[in-house]
Amino acid sequence: MSAMAKSVVERVRAGDIRAAARLMRNLDDGVPGARKVLRELFARPGHALVVGLTGPPGAGKSSLTDRLIAHHRKAGRTVGVVAVDPTSPFTGGAILGDRVRMQDHALDPEVFIRSLATRGHLGGLSRATSDVVTVLDSMGKDIVIVETVGVGQDEVEVAELAHTVVVVSIPGMGDEVQAIKAGVLEIADVFAVNKADREGSDRTVKDLQMMLDLRRTTATRPVHDHDALHRMTRTGGDDPHEAGWWEPPIVKTIATRNEGIEELAQAVERHRIHLDSTGERKKREVARARAAFLTLLRDRLMQGALSRLAEEEGHLDELAERIAARNADPYELADALARRL
Amino acid sequence: MSAMAKSVVERVRAGDIRAAARLMRNLDDGVPGARKVLRELFARPGHALVVGLTGPPGAGKSSLTDRLIAHHRKAGRTVGVVAVDPTSPFTGGAILGDRVRMQDHALDPEVFIRSLATRGHLGGLSRATSDVVTVLDSMGKDIVIVETVGVGQDEVEVAELAHTVVVVSIPGMGDEVQAIKAGVLEIADVFAVNKADREGSDRTVKDLQMMLDLRRTTATRPVHDHDALHRMTRTGGDDPHEAGWWEPPIVKTIATRNEGIEELAQAVERHRIHLDSTGERKKREVARARAAFLTLLRDRLMQGALSRLAEEEGHLDELAERIAARNADPYELADALARRL
Numbered sequence: 001m002s003a004m005a006k007s008v009v010e011r012v013r014a015g016d017i018r019a020a021a022r023l024m025r026n027l028d029d030g031v032p033g034a035r036k037v038l039r040e041l042f043a044r045p046g047h048a049l050v051v052g053l054t055g056p057p058g059a060g061k062s063s064l065t066d067r068l069i070a071h072h073r074k075a076g077r078t079v080g081v082v083a084v085d086p087t088s089p090f091t092g093g094a095i096l097g098d099r100v101r102m103q104d105h106a107l108d109p110e111v112f113i114r115s116l117a118t119r120g121h122l123g124g125l126s127r128a129t130s131d132v133v134t135v136l137d138s139m140g141k142d143i144v145i146v147e148t149v150g151v152g153q154d155e156v157e158v159a160e161l162a163h164t165v166v167v168v169s170i171p172g173m174g175d176e177v178q179a180i181k182a183g184v185l186e187i188a189d190v191f192a193v194n195k196a197d198r199e200g201s202d203r204t205v206k207d208l209q210m211m212l213d214l215r216r217t218t219a220t221r222p223v224h225d226h227d228a229l230h231r232m233t234r235t236g237g238d239d240p241h242e243a244g245w246w247e248p249p250i251v252k253t254i255a256t257r258n259e260g261i262e263e264l265a266q267a268v269e270r271h272r273i274h275l276d277s278t279g280e281r282k283k284r285e286v287a288r289a290r291a292a293f294l295t296l297l298r299d300r301l302m303q304g305a306l307s308r309l310a311e312e313e314g315h316l317d318e319l320a321e322r323i324a325a326r327n328a329d330p331y332e333l334a335d336a337l338a339r340r341l
Numbered sequence: 342m343s344a345m346a347k348s349v350v351e352r353v354r355a356g357d358i359r360a361a362a363r364l365m366r367n368l369d370d371g372v373p374g375a376r377k378v379l380r381e382l383f384a385r386p387g388h389a390l391v392v393g394l395t396g397p398p399g400a401g402k403s404s405l406t407d408r409l410i411a412h413h414r415k416a417g418r419t420v421g422v423v424a425v426d427p428t429s430p431f432t433g434g435a436i437l438g439d440r441v442r443m444q445d446h447a448l449d450p451e452v453f454i455r456s457l458a459t460r461g462h463l464g465g466l467s468r469a470t471s472d473v474v475t476v477l478d479s480m481g482k483d484i485v486i487v488e489t490v491g492v493g494q495d496e497v498e499v500a501e502l503a504h505t506v507v508v509v510s511i512p513g514m515g516d517e518v519q520a521i522k523a524g525v526l527e528i529a530d531v532f533a534v535n536k537a538d539r540e541g542s543d544r545t546v547k548d549l550q551m552m553l554d555l556r557r558t559t560a561t562r563p564v565h566d567h568d569a570l571h572r573m574t575r576t577g578g579d580d581p582h583e584a585g586w587w588e589p590p591i592v593k594t595i596a597t598r599n600e601g602i603e604e605l606a607q608a609v610e611r612h613r614i615h616l617d618s619t620g621e622r623k624k625r626e627v628a629r630a631r632a633a634f635l636t637l638l639r640d641r642l643m644q645g646a647l648s649r650l651a652e653e654e655g656h657l658d659e660l661a662e663r664i665a666a667r668n669a670d671p672y673e674l675a676d677a678l679a680r681r682l
Contacts, residue, residue, distance in 0.1 A: 035672060038672070039670060039672045039673070042667070042670070042671070042672070043667055043670065044667065045667065056397060282665070285665040286658075286661045286662050286664075286665040287661070288665070289661045289662075289664035289665035289671065290657065290658070290660075290661035290664070292664075292671060293660070293661065293664055293671040293674065293675065294643075296671055296672060296675040297643070297646055297650075297674075297675040297678060297679070298639060298642075298643055299675075300675045300676060300678070300679035301639075301642040301643065301646055301678075301679050301682065302635075302638070302639055302642065303679070304679050304680075304682070305638055305642055309638075316631065317627075317631070319631075319634070320627045320628070320630045320631030320634065321627050321630075323627075323630035323631070323633075323634055324623070324626040324627040324629070324630035326383070326384055326385070326386065329380060329383070329384065330383070330630065330633060330634040330637055331376060331379070331380045331383070331637060332380070333634065333638075334634065334637040334638040334640075334641045335641060337638060337641070337642075338638070338641035338642050338644070338645050339645075341642065341645065341682045
């Protein structure tokens, strides 16, 4: 714990924007001292409510995030945002698109926005996101919004990071999309139906409500447990007749016209009260700790194994060629390496 | 190499449906003998062309797959399908929806369809998919179609499994969706614009063409390399002026009316010829071997580490509680475990 590192910790905790930005860059670049700082920050957390915002491309998540920032700022709350964006193959960076609008908040020192690319992480995106959330929380932010695009594993990982998950959908995406939504019921705490001035918004709300009704009548939901590594520990209220049951509200929004934003923020706030009053918040934090630890461990193990592999078997690219030519057995290699380690 | 295991290998290689189905179940359930069989199958591959089919929910991928199966069967080719579906929280199984239509092929012994759930794999979905592809290839299938929903990491993983990646889009999904597509340019070998009878299909084709033109004029594309673990090795033809350059064709389809299916299949066939004539097919197989090996290794290391962890630190759930309460340091724990292993 060098004096240097300590001073970074103190500056981040004091909300110093430049210190936080540099720390995030250093974490990305794998600067060793950065992880030491992160460890110290992690050891004494802030008080941020972490809100996940997820949904399909085109749902207007960035506009909603923008409006939510404005809402919270008006109420005097400080805000951090982690935006997990698809990467352009041209620039190697995030496609900014309507993210640009968030620059409204660029001059506000109480709003910190960090974009992360979705590529080039191989299972490390959730760790990178988790690290940024830790830094924003340490800065003393009241609300941290994690915005992701995704319909698969990404959503689950957001769920594991967040206290409250808002799933954003839009009217008129067809029956097949409705079917997809059943998969996100599991993680949604609040539904936002954005672009609610479009045709079919009532239908979308009705469809969501039907799915929620179905869930309530078929509870306790039997979550299938294929893999002990990845057990969702969102257990709060599996029984709709008990006090712990949370019925996800459905809020119509029109982000471009700033409509429904207050209702959405209120729904999130009601969920926060629910989390605190039922002990569910602690459960979610344990689930998050579990997921974060497993990701860390996986990264560390792979680092060690790959450098050992390079010593023993040569460059990974050559090894891949031998495997592709069936001159090496990947199963045997993986087993042998795991056994030796 | 027991007589028993050998006979399963032989039966799968002879295209025995029951033996293949049982092997896939055993692989899912982690039956140790099953991996041994897989190793033998892997050592002597078949000749399948692996075609990835990916795109957003609602694009009609299942209908397209259905039509492609019928097309190939008519041409006398045998077909395997791996459908990676979102999971219903109610059943723990795949939402079948329009998958049911594929039962048209249920009585055809030369078509083998396997659904995989997207949940409960934690980075293991690509391994599970890869295993099924190995089995289908060993069965002697001519074509293996891997169908996935996804806009993020999933698409990259499909790309790593497939010789040819078909990206499916539909008209009228808005500008924000167009922006997303830039991220999949990197992996698309063929574009299908499905539901092409809908308004705006010409616009969608034009937008895709513009992005392809932009890519050609800005080539060589500088892929940003954040993580050496996850380097895309799709290098074939970075220079549009060289013979190795592949310009992805854009094919309009209306799967529900069986229109454009032949054109789509022809585009895939032209890409196969391109792969063979440029040596790109071998490169893709090396990339696939690399990805498959890394996933295997990661799984093995985590298995070993978690059982060691259970011995030394107690149950993972209790450890997660200590981490959440800041009574344990996840960074130190992960480092220490990785160091000892």
